Amino acid sequence: PPEIRREDYQPFPWLVPTTRLDFELGLEKTRVTARLEIERNPDADASPTIRLNGDGLELVSLRCDGGECAGHMMDGDDLVVTLEGDRHTIEIVTEIDPGANSQLMGLYASSGMLCTQCEAEGFRRITFFPDRPDVLSTYTVRMSGPKKDFPVLLSNGNRADMGEDGASHWAEWHDPWPKPSYLFALVAGDLVARSDSFTTMGGRKVELNVWVRDGDLERTEHAMESLKRSMKWDEDTFGREYDLDLFNIVAVSDFNMGAMENKGLNVFNTKYVLADPETATDGDYDGIEGVIGHEYFHNWSGNRITCRDWFQLSLKEGFTVLRDQLFSQDMGSAPVKRIEGVRVLRGVQFPEDSGPLAHPIRPDSYREISNFYTSTVYNKGAEVIRMMKTMAGDEAFRRGTDLYFDRHDGEAATCEDFVKAIEDGSGIDLEQFRLWYSQAGTPKVSVELSQEGDEAVLTLSQAVPPTPGQDDKKPMPIPLRVALFDRDSGSHSGEHLVVLDKARDSFRFTGFARKPVLSINRGFSAPVTIGRDIANDELVFLAAKDDDPFARYEAMQDLMVRHLVTASKGDLSDDARNAGQADIVRALRAVTDDDALDDLMRGELLSMPSQTYIAEQIEAADPGRIFEEREGLKAFLASELQDELHHIYDRAEKLPYSQSAEAKGARKLKTLVLSFAAARDPQKAAELAAHQYDRADNMTDRQGALMVLTGIDSAERTGRLLDFYNRYQGNALVIDKWFALQASSLHPKVIEHVKALAEHPDFTLRNPNRARSLYMPFTGAPHGFHAANGEGYRLIANLILDLDPINAQTAARFVPALGRWRKLEPGRAALMRAELERIAAAPKLSRDSFEQVTRSLG
Ligand code: B3K
Ligand code: ZN
Numbered sequence: 001p002p003e004i005r006r007e008d009y010q011p012f013p014w015l016v017p018t019t020r021l022d023f024e025l026g027l028e029k030t031r032v033t034a035r036l037e038i039e040r041n042p043d044a045d046a047s048p049t050i051r052l053n054g055d056g057l058e059l060v061s062l063r064c065d066g067g068e069c070a071g072h073m074m075d076g077d078d079l080v081v082t083l084e085g086d087r088h089t090i091e092i093v094t095e096i097d098p099g100a101n102s103q104l105m106g107l108y109a110s111s112g113m114l115c116t117q118c119e120a121e122g123f124r125r126i127t128f129f130p131d132r133p134d135v136l137s138t139y140t141v142r143m144s145g146p147k148k149d150f151p152v153l154l155s156n157g158n159r160a161d162m163g164e165d166g167a168s169h170w171a172e173w174h175d176p177w178p179k180p181s182y183l184f185a186l187v188a189g190d191l192v193a194r195s196d197s198f199t200t201m202g203g204r205k206v207e208l209n210v211w212v213r214d215g216d217l218e219r220t221e222h223a224m225e226s227l228k229r230s231m232k233w234d235e236d237t238f239g240r241e242y243d244l245d246l247f248n249i250v251a252v253s254d255f256n257m258g259a260m261e262n263k264g265l266n267v268f269n270t271k272y273v274l275a276d277p278e279t280a281t282d283g284d285y286d287g288i289e290g291v292i293g294h295e296y297f298h299n300w301s302g303n304r305i306t307c308r309d310w311f312q313l314s315l316k317e318g319f320t321v322l323r324d325q326l327f328s329q330d331m332g333s334a335p336v337k338r339i340e341g342v343r344v345l346r347g348v349q350f351p352e353d354s355g356p357l358a359h360p361i362r363p364d365s366y367r368e369i370s371n372f373y374t375s376t377v378y379n380k381g382a383e384v385i386r387m388m389k390t391m392a393g394d395e396a397f398r399r400g401t402d403l404y405f406d407r408h409d410g411e412a413a414t415c416e417d418f419v420k421a422i423e424d425g426s427g428i429d430l431e432q433f434r435l436w437y438s439q440a441g442t443p444k445v446s447v448e449l450s451q452e453g454d455e456a457v458l459t460l461s462q463a464v465p466p467t468p469g470q471d472d473k474k475p476m477p478i479p480l481r482v483a484l485f486d487r488d489s490g491s492h493s494g495e496h497l498v499v500l501d502k503a504r505d506s507f508r509f510t511g512f513a514r515k516p517v518l519s520i521n522r523g524f525s526a527p528v529t530i531g532r533d534i535a536n537d538e539l540v541f542l543a544a545k546d547d548d549p550f551a552r553y554e555a556m557q558d559l560m561v562r563h564l565v566t567a568s569k570g571d572l573s574d575d576a577r578n579a580g581q582a583d584i585v586r587a588l589r590a591v592t593d594d595d596a597l598d599d600l601m602r603g604e605l606l607s608m609p610s611q612t613y614i615a616e617q618i619e620a621a622d623p624g625r626i627f628e629e630r631e632g633l634k635a636f637l638a639s640e641l642q643d644e645l646h647h648i649y650d651r652a653e654k655l656p657y658s659q660s661a662e663a664k665g666a667r668k669l670k671t672l673v674l675s676f677a678a679a680r681d682p683q684k685a686a687e688l689a690a691h692q693y694d695r696a697d698n699m700t701d702r703q704g705a706l707m708v709l710t711g712i713d714s715a716e717r718t719g720r721l722l723d724f725y726n727r728y729q730g731n732a733l734v735i736d737k738w739f740a741l742q743a744s745s746l747h748p749k750v751i752e753h754v755k756a757l758a759e760h761p762d763f764t765l766r767n768p769n770r771a772r773s774l775y776m777p778f779t780g781a782p783h784g785f786h787a788a789n790g791e792g793y794r795l796i797a798n799l800i801l802d803l804d805p806i807n808a809q810t811a812a813r814f815v816p817a818l819g820r821w822r823k824l825e826p827g828r829a830a831l832m833r834a835e836l837e838r839i840a841a842a843p844k845l846s847r848d849s850f851e852q853v854t855r856s857l858g
Helices: 217-236 284-298 308-329 334-353 375-392 394-408 416-426 432-438 536-545 550-570 574-592 597-606 609-618 623-640 642-653 661-680 680-697 699-710 715-728 732-743 752-756 770-777 791-803 808-812 827-839 847-857
Strands: 014-024 029-042 049-052 059-066 071-075 078-082 087-096 106-110 115-119 137-146 150-156 158-165 168-179 184-190 194-201 205-212 246-251 265-269 444-452 455-463 477-487 496-500 504-510 517-520 531-532
Touching: 014 071, 029 623, 049 087, 049 205, 059 078, 071 217, 071 661, 078 194, 078 847, 115 150, 115 265, 137 150, 137 184, 150 168, 150 194, 168 536, 194 217, 194 284, 217 284, 217 308, 217 394, 246 284, 265 284, 284 455, 284 661, 284 699, 308 334, 308 375, 308 416, 308 432, 308 808, 334 375, 334 504, 334 550, 334 597, 334 609, 375 416, 375 477, 375 496, 394 416, 444 517, 455 496, 455 791, 477 536, 496 504, 517 531, 517 550, 550 574, 550 609, 550 623, 574 597, 574 623, 574 642, 609 623, 623 642, 623 661, 642 661, 661 680, 661 699, 680 699, 680 715, 699 715, 715 732, 732 770, 752 770, 752 791, 770 791, 791 808, 791 827, 808 847, 827 847
Parallel strands: 014 137, 205 246, 246 265, 444 531
Antiparallel strands: 014 029, 029 087, 049 078, 059 087, 071 078, 106 115, 115 184, 137 168, 150 184, 158 168, 194 205, 444 455, 455 504, 477 496, 477 517
């Protein structure tokens, strides 16, 4: 497959002012008639032909201006039509089989209904079309089909008309807003809606619907409330108002990702719509609020202003992730949301940035764009915009975004357009900052603090590591929020923002009789790793006293990570081990005893760094060693803090179920205490967990208890797993949890369990949620995936080969787990690499998996 390069961008030679689509719907056969009005693009070089993209389509008929076309040919999957004049009507008929579409791109069937997914290049699986984001068109869509199969017919915009014709009926929809083909959507099926309304700040009354299958209606309240909060928040925070009379959300159970922002008709994975306390965890509730917000916010950052080409993806995704993060921060506990965001960044994006798949947030080339819906484009993209906000300040940043929305409304824009608007609107200089868009890799900042007379001197240096295709990097502006704490008073006299824009620089702060304690990268103001020369005592001090919640969390994490990294490398003397453990206990005690903390935050402070995050800090890591050290520390802490943890559990257990922050915090702590207990005394922990399971009146407690139980070989484990299955049989989203819990467990026989579960009658590779529920958590299971004999790697490689012909996009998502071989000890590295080579040698690999595997072997 050819490589597509950003620098080759050319505007399309034709405009498509209007598009008319006529669908004669059927599960096995849908006939699509597309009528495109086209005219020459005055801003592009003239061309004697128009290229209409197709993907596996068969052309039934083609007409130009009502008659024969002057000429046409197939070029690969594309249809190329010869045209002489400046203005034409092209009519294309295609026939497709939605029932056979297992890739879930284009028009497909999902448990009896029809729906679409077109981003990035799915529209070309429906009809021939210039399927690129810079061709904007106004769509009118007519759908007809049997009333009993498809009682509900939806598309973008507003319903213009409808009618009946015996057993068949039809609806016509019109979307007044010009849009690229990737935002087209259609849904036809037997659905019911929760309806509500929202009146915008300009007084427009918008009808809101959340469409689900009959029986799921009671579980849509949280989604609807989240939608209304999103609409209000975007008005209040970014001044953005909704622009149609109708907003539809549809939940489908077969979906490649979380959700899709089609204009006026968002299509969602059921996972991000359905919730009630019995079946959804607190994490699920938060996920729904975040994703509903995210897709709604795309209406401006993505739909009203879209992307010129797919290299600009972070223009809409990075910005929209930032918007959903700010929304979630405002709706819940801001510090905890920030910590969760950083955890995702470090757990997924940092490894990506230090591995063979590293790419800038605005990539320079790709073979399959689906592979670039990455944590780098999304999460690092959000961090880059957040840094602009930090440097400009909130008000100036808002002037920048106002200017951006105003200047580019109705356009297909670039990342450069965004940066320029922020620059012009806020008045800050972002010349050098643009490097964040072109350079990959996580910068490493080294920090030294010294004392000269009454001055504290902060010396910072930065290095951006080499990444594939980018050997030499330039220094980037890195905004760091810092505070200097007085050791005696335990406080500081105000925060500073320092911007490190050279390879090395010093910053002086006067008025310190003796060396202060440094708190740096507060609020995680820059997406970098910090190497600081700081004593354990100082970390213990910050873990107890830092007034920035993120920095406090960070001190706690640092203390544990440093200890576990040294221990896993085998570099820890007995004395050093004892001293290190004692420091961690001291710091944790300051957290358990601090009455001013809320429990959600306390839970963060008491959480141990993840296996992946520790491994990330080690060259040639041995996952087995890390696992043992981490569990060992957990057991030690559990016995040292036994009384404190006991007390926390008792207190938490008394709170009745509600969605309040207090009750959520209590639930988080309960399961945390259980997992500590499991490391110390598994049998006792199994009893406690079984007790929590049996008493649970909500999914958070029940799932938390079962999570702990799945790691402990016991009668309780078997009994509760069976109970859980029987209790929720038939509820797909909960059965996904049942698979996921077992696949991610700390049980020594996790590989056997996963193999057996793959044969379970409820397991299928055809449903992405189910396929992911078993195998994604497994890639994080320390002695499952990383079994020293390579069996775990082989299991995932087999999965990729089996899934690839069914659903290439989902299959390719598993490749990065095997791309980490360079970071592992030589034995595992060789086994992992061999599996990648085996996949690469497969006779018929999709473009998706091929690109990921070859880059991973690199
Ligand atoms: N924009 C979609 C992503 C679609 C990607 C398809 N491979 C979801 C989102 O980011 O909101
Ligand atoms: Zn998005």
